[in-house]
Amino acid sequence: MQGFRDKPNLSVMSTRPPQIVAFGGGGFSMEWGNPLLDDHVLTLAVVQRPKVCFLPTASGDADHYVVRFYRAFAAPRCEPSHISLFRRETGVGDPRAHLLDQDVIYVGGGSLVSLMGTWRAHELDLALYEAWRAGVVLCGGSAGSLCWFSHALSSFHEGPARQLEGLGFLPWSNAVHYCDEPGRRSAYLSAVAEGMPPGYGVGDAAALHFVGTDLHEVVSSRPGARARYVYSDESGTASERDLPVRYLGEPAVVTDVLDSEPLAA
Amino acid sequence: MGGGGFTMEERSPALDRLVLTLTGTPVPKICFLPTASGDGREQTTRFYERFSTWPCEPSVVSLFHLGRDRIVDPAAHLLAQDAIYVGGGSMRNMLAVWREHGIDEAMRLAWERGVVLAGLSAGAMCWFQGGVTMSGGAPRPAPGLHLLDGSMSVHLDGEPERLPTYREAVATGALPDGYAVDDCAALLFAGTQLRTCVASRSGARVIQVRADGHGAATELAQTVKLLPGAESSLPGQDTAAAPAAEPYGVSELRALRAGRNRWE
Numbered sequence: 001m002q003g004f005r006d007k008p009n010l011s012v013m014s015t016r017p018p019q020i021v022a023f024g025g026g027g028f029s030m031e032w033g034n035p036l037l038d039d040h041v042l043t044l045a046v047v048q049r050p051k052v053c054f055l056p057t058a059s060g061d062a063d064h065y066v067v068r069f070y071r072a073f074a075a076p077r078c079e080p081s082h083i084s085l086f087r088r089e090t091g092v093g094d095p096r097a098h099l100l101d102q103d104v105i106y107v108g109g110g111s112l113v114s115l116m117g118t119w120r121a122h123e124l125d126l127a128l129y130e131a132w133r134a135g136v137v138l139c140g141g142s143a144g145s146l147c148w149f150s151h152a153l154s155s156f157h158e159g160p161a162r163q164l165e166g167l168g169f170l171p172w173s174n175a176v177h178y179c180d181e182p183g184r185r186s187a188y189l190s191a192v193a194e195g196m197p198p199g200y201g202v203g204d205a206a207a208l209h210f211v212g213t214d215l216h217e218v219v220s221s222r223p224g225a226r227a228r229y230v231y232s233d234e235s236g237t238a239s240e241r242d243l244p245v246r247y248l249g250e251p252a253v254v255t256d257v258l259d260s261e262p263l264a265a
Numbered sequence: 266m267g268g269g270g271f272t273m274e275e276r277s278p279a280l281d282r283l284v285l286t287l288t289g290t291p292v293p294k295i296c297f298l299p300t301a302s303g304d305g306r307e308q309t310t311r312f313y314e315r316f317s318t319w320p321c322e323p324s325v326v327s328l329f330h331l332g333r334d335r336i337v338d339p340a341a342h343l344l345a346q347d348a349i350y351v352g353g354g355s356m357r358n359m360l361a362v363w364r365e366h367g368i369d370e371a372m373r374l375a376w377e378r379g380v381v382l383a384g385l386s387a388g389a390m391c392w393f394q395g396g397v398t399m400s401g402g403a404p405r406p407a408p409g410l411h412l413l414d415g416s417m418s419v420h421l422d423g424e425p426e427r428l429p430t431y432r433e434a435v436a437t438g439a440l441p442d443g444y445a446v447d448d449c450a451a452l453l454f455a456g457t458q459l460r461t462c463v464a465s466r467s468g469a470r471v472i473q474v475r476a477d478g479h480g481a482a483t484e485l486a487q488t489v490k491l492l493p494g495a496e497s498s499l500p501g502q503d504t505a506a507a508p509a510a511e512p513y514g515v516s517e518l519r520a521l522r523a524g525r526n527r528w529e
Contacts, residue, residue, distance in 0.1 A: 057479045
C-alpha cells in the first residue's frame with residue numbers, strides 16, 4: 001500500500017496511541033460463548049461504553065455475520081454499529097466520518113483479496129489509516145488480522161495458500177489459523193524463507209496486540225494458544241520462535257501500554 | 266437486463282432461458298457470479314433453483330469464498346463456460362473485487378471467445394462504458410468495463426430516481442449516449458451492435474437517451490419484442506406509452522440461437 005506515509009495532517013496524535021489487535025482466529029465469529037478476546041479489545045478503548053463498528057466486508061457483508069456481531073456486542077456494554085459497503089443506500093452515510101468517531105473498529109473474516117478491493121473502492125483504506133493514527137483500536141480475526149500487515153499468507157477463504165498484500169500499517173507479514181489449518185504453517189515458513197518479510201504465525205484463540213508498529217503482548221482466549229515469530233536467517237532458512245502468550249482467563253496485572261517496553265521482534 | 270430474471274423472483278423465466286438459448290449449445294455450461302451482492306447466499310440458491318431444472322451445467326463462482334467452493338482459478342473457470350450470468354448489487358464493489366481477482370480481464374477474453382455474457386442491474390451496466398450506480402447511496406454515474414460502447418441505466422420503472430441522474434449525465438457528457446431499461450426488459454448485443462430489445466413482460470420499456478448537443482438529452486422509446494413464455498400484461502395496466510410489443514416469431518428465435526461465435 002503506497003502513500004499512507006505521505007498523507008498530510010496526520011501528525012495530530014491524540015493521547016491514545018495507535019493500537020491493533022490481530023487475532024489468529026477467535027472472537028465472536030469463531031468462539032461463540034468465549035468473549036475473552038472481544039472483551040479484552042473493549043477494555044483497550046478505555047471508555048465506559050465504547051463505540052464499536054463492525055466491518056463485515058471480507059464476508060461480502062453476510063447478514064448472519066452482522067446479526068452475530070450485534071448479539072455479541074450487545075448495547076449495554078458498548079455502542080455497536082456496522083458499515084455495509086454492499087448496501088450503501090441504507091445505513092451510514094459517510095463511512096469515513098463514522099469510522100473516525102469510533103473507539104473500536106472490528107473487521108470480520110473472509111476473503112482478504114475481495115476485502116482490499118472493496119475498501120479501496122470506497123477509500124476505506126485511507127479512513128482506517130486516519131482512525132488508527134487517531135487512536136481508534138483496530139482489531140479482527142482471519143482476514144480481519146491479515147489486512148493490517150504489509151504481507152499476508154492467504155487463509156482458506158482464498159483457496160490454496162499464496163502471498164497477498166495488506167494495508168501495510170504493520171511492517172510485518174502475518175499468517176492466521178497457524179498450526180490449525182493443514183499446510184498453512186509450512187506454506188508460511190517457505191514464503192518467509194523465499195523472501196517474504198518476517199512476521200507472525202498466529203494460532204486460533206491467540207491475538208497479537210500492537211502499540212504503534214511494535215508488538216506489545218500476545219493474549220489468548222484459551223490456554224495453550226500459540227503465536228510464533230517467523231524470520232529467515234542469512235542462509236535463507238526460516239526459523240520460528242515461540243512468543244509468550246498471556247491467557248486472558250487468568251487474573252492478570254494490567255500494564256499501561258504507554259509505559260511498557262515492546263516485545264522484541 | 267434492466268432487472269428481472271431469477272434473482273428478482275420474476276415468475277417468467279423467459280430472460281433466463283434466452284441466455285441459455287443464445288449459447289447455441291444443447292447442454293451449456295453456465296456460471297453465475299453474485300459478486301455485486303457480496304456473494305449473497307440467496308442469489309446462489311435461486312440460481313440453482315432455476316437453472317438446475319434445465320439442461321445445462323450450472324456453477325457459481327464466489328470470490329468471497331473461493332476456498333469453500335473449491336474453484337482454484339476463477340478466471341480459468343469462467344473461460345471454460347458457454348454463458349456467464351452476473352447478478353445485481355453494488356457495481357462499484359463488483360468491479361473493484363473483479364480487478365483484484367483479475368476477473369475484468371477474464372471477462373474480456375471470454376467475450377472475445379464467444380462466451381455469452383449476461384446479467385441484470387450492476388451485472389448489465391458493467392459491460393458498458395458506464396452506468397448509473399447506487400453503490401455510494403445516491404445515484405451517480407460510474408465507469409464500467411467498456412466492452413460495449415455507450416452507457417446504460419437500469420430499473421427504469423423499479424427505481425425511477427436513477428433516470429434524472431442518467432439524463433443529466435448524458436446531457437452533460439459525463440456518460441455517453443445509451444439506454445434506460447425497465448425491469449424485465451433487456452438489450453441483446455451481437456458483438457458491439459445492439460441487435461434487438463427483448464422483454465419477459467409486456468409493457469417493459471427500453472428508452473434511448475442521447476445528448477442533443479445543446480446541454481439537454483432526448484429520449485426515444487425503442488421497439489421491444491416479447492420473448493416466448495413472457496407474462497402478458499395485467500388487466501388495467503397502461504402500456505400505451507410503450508411502442509406496441511410484438512412477440513417473437515419462430516424464425517427469428519431460430520436466428521437468435523444460431524450458435525456461438527456467429528458474431529465474428
